[in-house]
Every structure is written in C-alpha cells, then in structure tokens.
Amino acid sequence: DETSGITTITLSSAPANTLSLELLTNLIEKLRDIEKDDSVKGVLVTSKYNGETFISGLNSYDMHNQTDERLAKYWTAVQDIHFTMYSFGKPIVAAINGDAVAGGCAFVLTCDYRVMMKGKRTGLPEAQFGIVAPFFYIDVMKSVIGNRQCELALLEGKIFSTEEAAKVGLVDEAVDLNLVLPNAMKKLQHLVKIPQPAFKLTKQTLRQADIEKFIANRDQNLKTYIQDLTKHSVYVIIRIFFYIVQGFQN
Numbered sequence: 001d002e003t004s005g006i007t008t009i010t011l012s013s014a015p016a017n018t019l020s021l022e023l024l025t026n027l028i029e030k031l032r033d034i035e036k037d038d039s040v041k042g043v044l045v046t047s048k049y050n051g052e053t054f055i056s057g058l059n060s061y062d063m064h065n066q067t068d069e070r071l072a073k074y075w076t077a078v079q080d081i082h083f084t085m086y087s088f089g090k091p092i093v094a095a096i097n098g099d100a101v102a103g104g105c106a107f108v109l110t111c112d113y114r115v116m117m118k119g120k121r122t123g124l125p126e127a128q129f130g131i132v133a134p135f136f137y138i139d140v141m142k143s144v145i146g147n148r149q150c151e152l153a154l155l156e157g158k159i160f161s162t163e164e165a166a167k168v169g170l171v172d173e174a175v176d177l178n179l180v181l182p183n184a185m186k187k188l189q190h191l192v193k194i195p196q197p198a199f200k201l202t203k204q205t206l207r208q209a210d211i212e213k214f215i216a217n218r219d220q221n222l223k224t225y226i227q228d229l230t231k232h233s234v235y236v237i238i239r240i241f242f243y244i245v246q247g248f249q250n
C-alpha cells in the first residue's frame, strides 16, 4: 500500500506452507529488496491458508534423500531466512492465521509482534522427533519467553495451543480469526510511526548478542546439520510424518 508504506506478504506454497527451498529463496530475495526500498516502512506476514496453516515447518522432502550440496543449499536458506528476519531493519508483524509449528514457530519468533488465531498450534516439537532444535531456534525462543519457560517447553518438545502460547508470551495476542489481520495491521501501523532510526537501533541493540552468536556459529552448524541428516534423516522424516498423521502430544 503506497500511502501507508506497509507491504503484506501472503505465504502461499501449497499444500501447507512448508518452508521449502523455493519459498525460502523467494522470501529472502523479497525481504532484501524491501529492506533497500525506502517507500516500504513495515511488513505484515500472513498465510493464504486462512484458518488452517500459517507455516507447517521446514519441508521434510528438502531434508531427505538429497546430495550434500543440495542439503547445504537448503540449510543455508534456513539460516538466511532466520538471520534476515531477525535482523530486519523495519517492523515485521506476523498475522498467524493457522498452525505455526517447528520451523513455522521459529519464523514467527523472529518477527516483532505476533497476533495468532485462537485454537491453533505452535511450538518447537523437535525433542518429540528425537532431535535437538537448531541453536538459533532455541536462542530466539529463549529471548522471547525467557530461559525457564523455554526449558519447560523445549525439553519435552511442547506444542502450545494459541491460548497457552499467549500465556507465556510466545504470541502477543490470541484472537478470533476475523481479528487476526486487523489487529496485526493496527500494531504495525503503530510501529511504523515510531521514529525509524530509533526503532532500528533499539532492535539491533536488543538482538545483537544472538546475531553475533549466529554469525560466529553458522558455518559449524551447517557442517553438523549435513552430518546429522546424512546419518539420521530417515529416522527424522519418519518421526515428522508420524506427527503429521497422529498429531503432537501436548
């Protein structure tokens, strides 16, 4: 919207907005363009699958049966989206109009504000898959909900209902579906009015330690990811699809 300076990104990768290599590549490019475009003041992210899924996590197919080169390309994109979103110099608000689990939860945690539809699910269930969540997923959750709540959640791979997520501050608002977009937009309209150099510098200052840690550790994390997936991908993928079919334990 040219008058408000707000851009809406509607994620629409069938069937359930998995964070596939294609979606991530397009999104990273789009966000980098927006960052350079002075006419854009803020970004609202939502999903085409209104009332169903916001993001259903990383794409299982991109993590299984791939060459090391392709796995590296995928994981670099996973790292890049995290870094681009978390260090983004303009306000980003998530209008979470459906489930946002695993990589979907980490994605919304990188935003500045989260409005989520009641009755949906979010959280980092990796422990339920028998794996450890990437360190940058753990760090972002810890920075949002604090160390103890993060321990309670991650040690059991807890999946929160929207209402539970709001209680621990994992999302900022739990609302009926019809209020997700309007409330997210209202918050964003407020955030874009804050003097932007102050907004950007404050955000950078708050997030600096995690960003520096991310930059220092990303290469090692990439190596570890490729080794682990080469060894364990069959097991991991079976666990993920088990939870797609059976649902997560709350």
Ligand SMILES: CCCCCCC/C=C/C(=O)SCCNC(=O)CCNC(=O)[C@H](O)C(C)(C)COP(=O)(O)OP(=O)(O)OC[C@H]1O[C@@H](n2cnc3c(N)ncnc32)[C@H](O)[C@@H]1OP(=O)(O)O
Pocket: 015, 016, 018, 052, 053, 055, 056, 057, 058, 059, 060, 061, 099, 101, 102, 103, 104, 121, 126, 131, 132, 133, 134, 225, 228, 229, 232, 233, 236, 240, 243, 244, 245, 247
């Ligand atoms: C050893 C190193 C490992 C490193 C990785 C560590 C980090 C991992 C992070 C991740 O994000 S792993 C992915 C985790 N994601 C999930 O576990 C979510 C799984 N999905 C669901 O639980 C559900 O789909 C949902 C999101 C709760 C939505 O449920 P709903 O009933 O509305 O839809 P479904 O019928 O279940 O799904 C629709 C459609 O989408 C396919 N799909 C869903 N999630 C994925 C996925 N992550 N990857 C690939 N495909 C996915 C699902 O199979 C359905 O497909 P069709 O059957 O319709 O073809």
